[in-house]
Amino acid sequence: MSTTQDWDCIVIGAGVQGSFTAYQLASKKKKTLLLEQFVLPHSRGSSHGQTRIIRKAYDHDIYTHMMEESYQLWAQLEKEANVKLYRQTGLLVMGAECGHEFQLIKNTLQRNKVPTVILPREEFAKHIPNVNLSDGDGALVDVTAGVLYADRALKTVQGQFQQMGGVIKDGQKVINITPGSVVTVSTSGGNYKARSLVITAGPWTNTLLAHVGLQLPLQVVKINVCYWKEKVPGSYNVKHRFPCFIQVDCKEGKHHIYGLPSNEYPGLMKVCYHMGSETDPDERDRQTDRSDIHILQRYIARCFPGLMPVPAVVESCMYTVTPDHHFVLDRHPSYSNIVIGAGFSGHGFKFGPIIGKLLCELSQEEVSSYDLSFFRIRRFQAPSKSAL
Known part of the structure; x- marks a missing residue:
């Protein structure tokens, strides 16, 4: 009618x-x-989905500035509705220490006085267990970052x-x-x-x-949202304060790899490649490209020894990206x-x-x-x- x-x-x-x-x-x-x-x-x-990363770690000031207020507005919504929507875990950023992108993120955080911890290579394993820092990579933590319950x-x-x-x-x-x-x-x-x-x-x-x-x-792309089983349950658990992470300047592929501590599926850590294959949003299930999963498998095997290098669960999402x-x-x-x-x-x-x-x-x-x-x-x- x-x-x-x-x-x-x-x-x-x-x-x-x-x-x-x-x-x-x-x-x-x-x-x-x-x-x-x-x-x-x-x-x-x-x-959709249970979790997203929230962070101020960006390579452009405008995003870091907008996130300052966004955090406040998320907290306001939590208070209004009396619901917990955010869990602080920190965000581990790894990337080529002399690389352009890693330095941009580091400089943006420091310029905007975002609470940040620089992790010297020799101390990395003490602070971040079960992760192999790639040769030549630097590491820092955006302390304010965490998980949004999407x-x-x-x-x-x-x-x-x-x-x-x-x-x-x-x-x-x-x-x-x-x-x-x-x-x-x-x-x-x-x-x-x-x-x-x-x-x-x-x-x-x-x-x-x-x-x-x-x-x-x-451009509309289909993303494979992958969950990887912990060899020892709890190794990458949100309750144990394992951080979210972003790997820039990745050796396996040209886009970021990002991950969130195990949360929605007990014993499974969410690790994804920050790009997928072009698709029609009304027929996305026809898109069966798994090249991003192969990139992730190589990365997991090299850098996350505590995860099984084969995804236990693969879901999907769509990105809509500008040039x-x-x-x-x-x-x-x-x-x-x-x-x-x-x-x-x-x-x-x-x-x-x-x-x-x-x-x-x-x-x-x-x-x-x-x-x-x-x-x-x-x-x-x-x-x-x-x-x-």
Whole structure:
């Protein structure tokens, strides 16, 4: 049955970015509708799963600055809902000591006075057991980092949004968007009108943008999320304060390898390669490439002697990445009341609260809390062209 109702804002996509955007809008007393194509909860996008890394260790100041506030907003949500969403474990960063990326991360942490411990090579094994530091690698720990309980966080922010009067309609796939001073969103369940629209649809972003004459250079990749069995239970356990880790300048592959201490599956540590193979988000199960798993197996065998070098569990997730691997936070170039948040996957979950605040500000035409020039659509456009 078709239903027409006026909203202050419609948000399409109930992943972490869309849910926090809707939450921020509702906190400003805006009448907000959050639309989701799948029945919630679901595991078809990029925000599912029990854990994510939260960290300030970045190679760009803008991300470290944004994470300062994001930590505060996560703590605020925990307090509001009386739910534990974060566990501090620290983040071990390993990489070629003279390498460009390791030095950038180290310098960014130190420049921004993030509590950091530099681990001298001769003391590494004493502080980090059961890990072989590669020849020539340096190591440091971002002390403030840890684990976010992702599924719980998503459920919590959606619940708080609804408590503030926000409405979630799931199982409603968007089939058309008609721009204008009032935007009309047509779904499988009805038509909805709003003064502004925020699109946070992850892998389906370009599918929706096609309705409003825009395409972004987004690549959708399927990631194999791998869990590796501890030879001795507890060796890499979150309760024993084993840290999360990131390996940059990896000898086995050109992308990062990252891991989280055993938590969601007892005795299994989550270790993944920070890239996958291009896929169609609606047919991702057809993508069976395991080259990332082979890279991980070689890395595990070399650097994590306490893990079985064959994954015990393989799940999947999707990344949506831009050519420069930075976010898109911007208004539509032709329709200022349509706001786009995209390109988060792989490192966006931890930013959920601050991204929600920024997308809310954009949709309400408020002055932005941060300089968003780094995240504008125009960076993809050739100077001689007026459109993508």
